[in-house]
Amino acid sequence: AQSVAQPEDQVNVAEGNPLTVKCTYSVSGNPYLFWYVQYPNRGLQFLLKYITGDNLVKGSYGFEAEFNKSQTSFHLKKPSALVSDSALYFCAVRDMRNAGNMLTFGGGTRLMVKP
Amino acid sequence: DADVTQTPRNRITKTGKRIMLECSQTKGHDRMYWYRQDPGLGLRLIYYSFDVKDINKGEISDGYSVSRQAQAKFSLSLESAIPNQTALYFCATSEAGTVNTGELFFGEGSRLTVL
Numbered sequence: 001a002q003s004v005a006q007p008e009d010q011v012n013v014a015e016g017n018p019l020t021v022k023c024t025y026s027v028s029g030n031p032y033l034f035w036y037v038q039y040p041n042r043g044l045q046f047l048l049k050y051i052t053g054d055n056l057v058k059g060s061y062g063f064e065a066e067f068n069k070s071q072t073s074f075h076l077k078k079p080s081a082l083v084s085d086s087a088l089y090f091c092a093v094r095d096m097r098n099a100g101n102m103l104t105f106g107g108g109t110r111l112m113v114k115p
Numbered sequence: 116d117a118d119v120t121q122t123p124r125n126r127i128t129k130t131g132k133r134i135m136l137e138c139s140q141t142k143g144h145d146r147m148y149w150y151r152q153d154p155g156l157g158l159r160l161i162y163y164s165f166d167v168k169d170i171n172k173g174e175i176s177d178g179y180s181v182s183r184q185a186q187a188k189f190s191l192s193l194e195s196a197i198p199n200q201t202a203l204y205f206c207a208t209s210e211a212g213t214v215n216t217g218e219l220f221f222g223e224g225s226r227l228t229v230l
Contacts, residue, residue, distance in 0.1 A: 009155065032217050043119070043205055043221035044158075090157060094217040102173075103217050105157035 002027045004093050006106035013081045013113055021076040021109045023091030030096045033074040034103065035065055038088040047089075050074060061085070081113045118142045119222035121206050127228045134193045136225045138206030145211040147189040148219065149173075149181060152203040161204075164189055165211065196229040203227075 003026045013019045025031055032051055036044040048059025055067040065076045076089060091106040119140045128134055138147065145166050150158040160173030162181040170181060178200060180192045193200055203226050207219040 004157075006157075034217065036219075036221075041223070043223045044207075044219070045221070046218050049218060092217075102160060102163070103219060105159075107155050107157040 002031075002093050002095050002104045004091050004104055004106035006089075006091055006109045008109050009107075010110045010112060013111070015083050015113055015115050016080050019078050019081045019085070019111065019113070021089050021091075021111060023074045023076065023106060024072050025074060025091070025093040026072060027093055027095040028097070031074075032094040032096060033065075033067060034092040034094075035059065035063070035074075035076050036090045036092065036105075037061075038090065038108075040087075044090060047076070081111075083113050083115055086111055086113045119206055119208055119220055121204075121222035121225045123225060124223065125226045127230065128196055129230050130197055132196050132229075134196050134227065136191045136204055136206075136227070138189045138191070138222060140187050140189075140206075140208045140220075140222075142208050142220055143186075144208035144220070145186065146209045147183065148207040148209070149179075149189070149191045150205045150207060151175060152205060152224070158205065161191065193227075196227075198229045201227060201229045 005024045034049045035047040038044045050057050050067045058064045063078050088108050090108050092103040094103050122137045148163045149161040152158050159175050164183045167183050182190050203224050205224050206222040209219050
């Protein structure tokens with residue numbers, strides 16, 4: 001079975017400060033890992049993914065995430081937060097061996113960036 | 116126009132009523148999904164379809180049914196709605212085949228309230 005944990009319901013940061021949204025995962029094999037963002041009254045939008053290769057992956061809107069196999073983590077980061085980054089963020093995982101291609105999502109973390 | 120369109124966007128109904136949520140897509144993807152979003156629980160998979168003749172239950176299919184009318188259309192039905200089906204429902208699509216890493220493309224959601 002595969003699972004994802006996002007330990008923080010909400011993260012508060014000041015504009016201009018770095019931000020981190022945490023994610024840990026559990027899969028039997030090797031993971032495909034994803035971050036999605038949900039703005040108010042909108043569907044989820046893809047931000048970035050880790051499939052293989054470099055542990056640091058870069059995505060949309062200046063976000064990046066670091067894959068750490070030993071800690072089974074895939075934390076989302078941004079060097080300088082913007083008020084417009086305020087949204088709900090979801091981490092998701094799929095076991096590479098899962099031919100059904102089902103993603104398992106975490107419970108979401110609300111990011112609040114204050115001016 | 117959105118690539119994945121859901122109708123209705125909002126619906127209020129009463130216990131015991133039959134409700135249908137519709138999804139259509141212009142991305143040309145074979146795979147379509149219905150998810151349910153509840154606060155703190157992330158997204159949970161209700162049903163998925165890999166092509167017109169393929170329908171599969173997800174982790175929370177009880178009380179729901181689906182129909183894949185065409186490659187581009189996938190509808191979700193609640194035969195007899197109950198209050199704990201009050202949620203935000205999302206349709207999503209993805210590519211098939213080995214190039215598919217699991218990235219999903221979401222509609223903007225259908226908010227259902229069952230009184």
